[in-house]
Amino acid sequence: MTDLHRPAPPRDAAKHVRIVPLSAATLRALADGDLAAANRTAAVTLTPYFVDPAWRGTWRRRSRQLETDPASAAWITGVVWDAERQIAVGRAGYHGPPDARGMVEAGFAVDPAYRRLGYARAALEALLERAAAEPDVRVVRATIRPDNIASRRLVLPYGFVEIGEQWDDEDGLETIYEVAAKRPPPKPPTA
Secondary structure (H helix, E strand, C coil): CCHHHCCCCCCCCCCCEEEECCCHHHHHHHHCCCHHHHHHHCCCCCCHHHHCHHHHHHHHHHHHHHHHCHHHHHCCCEEEEECCCCEEEEEEEECCCCCCCCEEEEEEEECHHHCCCCHHHHHHHHHHHHHHHCCCCCEEEEEECCCCHHHHHHHHHHCCEEEEEEEECCCEEEEEEEEECCCCCCCCCCC
16 A cells, blocks of 8 residues: 555644655655655655655755765755654755854645645654754744745744745745744743
């Protein structure tokens, strides 16, 4: 039975995902649109979603990034993996390691077959947890097209605030949101 024919989990079920890194060979295969080659080198089974032509630019960019900066491998886009169901449901990661101010830019996308099931929220939470655990990360950024209401609604409850706009050659106009990576400890209950 293929992933596309598996029944979707209930919408209200909490998702537990991990982000599985992709090797340089897997990234090159994805950039070439070669799913068979990507699956020979990936740690998990990838679906046709990963070779969608719309994502080839991302895979090319990440492949080149690894060639010039192998240390970025632990930071860049990986697979959103639902270990319970043993399926790849999307991609998520940072655009690279923390910059000089300690900022990482998070990015994620969920396969349309698994949208509106909580996977984007689970991926964002995994990225925020990792950022909070990394001593060199002080700020997490998300850039979102103004017409992407769903992504904006997703990030705002996590404390992201709008700090400006930018032009992205691939996505056009984007609103820039940021949140501190470190959360203050919870306040003790008052007596």
